[in-house]
Amino acid sequence: MSSKSTSEKKRERLQDYCTLGCFLSLLAKYTPPVPRNIAIDTHINLCLYINIEAGMLKEAASFITYDLFKLGHGSRLADAVAFFIYDTAKIFLLLSVIIFVVSVIRSYFSPERTKKILSHKKEFIGNILAALLGIVTPFCSCSAVPLFIGFVEAGVPLGVTFSFLISSPMINEVAVVLLWGLFGWKIAAIYMGTGLLVAIFSGFMIGKLRLEKWVEDYVYQIKTGGGQEVFNRAFRERLQYARWNTADILKRVWLFVIIAIGIGGFIHGYVPQDFLTRYAGNGNPFAVPIAVAIGVPLYSNAAGVIPIVYALMEKGLSMGTVLAFMMAVTALSLPEMIILRKVLKPRMLGVFVGIMTATIIAVGYLFNAIL
Amino acid sequence: MEIKVLGPGCVNCNIMEQLAKTAVKELGIEAEIKKVSEIQEIMRYTMSTPGLVINGKLKHSGKPLPGLEKVKELIRAEV
Numbered sequence: 522m523s524s525k526s527t528s529e530k531k532r533e534r535l536q537d538y539c540t541l542g543c544f545l546s547l548l549a550k551y552t553p554p555v556p557r558n559i560a561i562d563t564h565i566n567l568c569l570y571i572n573i574e575a576g577m578l579k580e581a582a583s584f585i586t587y588d589l590f591k592l593g594h595g596s597r598l599a600d601a602v603a604f605f606i607y608d609t610a611k612i613f614l615l616l617s618v619i620i621f622v623v624s625v626i627r628s629y630f631s632p633e634r635t636k637k638i639l640s641h642k643k644e645f646i647g648n649i650l651a652a653l654l655g656i657v658t659p660f661c662s663c664s665a666v667p668l669f670i671g672f673v674e675a676g677v678p679l680g681v682t683f684s685f686l687i688s689s690p691m692i693n694e695v696a697v698v699l700l701w702g703l704f705g706w707k708i709a710a711i712y713m714g715t716g717l718l719v720a721i722f723s724g725f726m727i728g729k730l731r732l733e734k735w736v737e738d739y740v741y742q743i744k745t746g747g748g749q750e751v752f753n754r755a756f757r758e759r760l761q762y763a764r765w766n767t768a769d770i771l772k773r774v775w776l777f778v779i780i781a782i783g784i785g786g787f788i789h790g791y792v793p794q795d796f797l798t799r800y801a802g803n804g805n806p807f808a809v810p811i812a813v814a815i816g817v818p819l820y821s822n823a824a825g826v827i828p829i830v831y832a833l834m835e836k837g838l839s840m841g842t843v844l845a846f847m848m849a850v851t852a853l854s855l856p857e858m859i860i861l862r863k864v865l866k867p868r869m870l871g872v873f874v875g876i877m878t879a880t881i882i883a884v885g886y887l888f889n890a891i892l
Numbered sequence: 893m894e895i896k897v898l899g900p901g902c903v904n905c906n907i908m909e910q911l912a913k914t915a916v917k918e919l920g921i922e923a924e925i926k927k928v929s930e931i932q933e934i935m936r937y938t939m940s941t942p943g944l945v946i947n948g949k950l951k952h953s954g955k956p957l958p959g960l961e962k963v964k965e966l967i968r969a970e971v
Binding site (some may be wrong): 624631632633636659660663664666667668670671672743761762765766769863 | 899900901902904905931932934935938939940941953954955956959
């Protein structure tokens, strides 16, 4: 590294500043405005920068739309194209930055560490902690079984283990960023908040029911002695992992994201707002349970479900119904149940699915009522 | 040298196995690569798959996966 020339170093530093600048501007753009009286110098500077940034993005979008593609101002096609280009740039910027930051944070939370934190925790507090740790602990869906056994063996209460297993696939950075970029930060926050509630409450209920006997017996017989300890990583290495991870996730989700934005752009430009509302959704009192019933057996990661969510929203389904559908798809799925069947007796699996479904439906109704 | 790849058989575990094979081939080392998918055996080392065990020592576990260069480095350290 020392062989780098000063100009190269300078260029690198400049790049870093640019990345940081983009991040800050996006952050500030999507956070609620700071009250005027504490808007000190830095804030004003930031705002200026943001305006330039957002303006540039918008300008670029309209340049491509109106000048490059020669689409007439104000036409519906032009509106749709401009919306599409602007949103794509915005969301991919957001995605890259946030996945990178979350990846760095995640590198500090190994499942082993999470297990240690949660072992022998009291139930209610344990459920809350487990749901929160579920967001930041990285784990591959195929580790659900060893993870479950490891947790149970380490003395993590059953309900607490479930809180972890529920929140982990449901709340992740890709889902939150996409909701944020497409529907605004409020919806993203609501999704995260209720996701946590669902995970905490369902896990707590399962704990209260004392279902330990419905876990497959062999789970209790496995004695591993905790396995081997995992190694520390240097900070540089964490950054490398984070970059690799960001590229990996983007590679897997970019198509879904483009489809989602495409759906949004198309319907935004063409279909009048109230066209489908008249026929679908709101008036039907069973919209929520129907959406959840459809969502439960379906499987997709959060990125894959977003295009469908967007389409449903634009078609006039209410927010609560759509969020409930999204939760059902991400948190409950047939492949996951088949995996969990290895450690849970069928009755226990039934209880798990039942409690989750009921909680998600309740959340759907709640949001339909208050939003 | 004995290398074990721990994983019940998902995409990431297969990638890990490929990484180990490629690394061994490129380093030109004699090594036996075993895929371990039995839960009890995996749990002796770690609970986060995919895992990489070299000569009985756990060298990597869980996500994110290491890059090829990192795997080579881990193997070279055990030669």
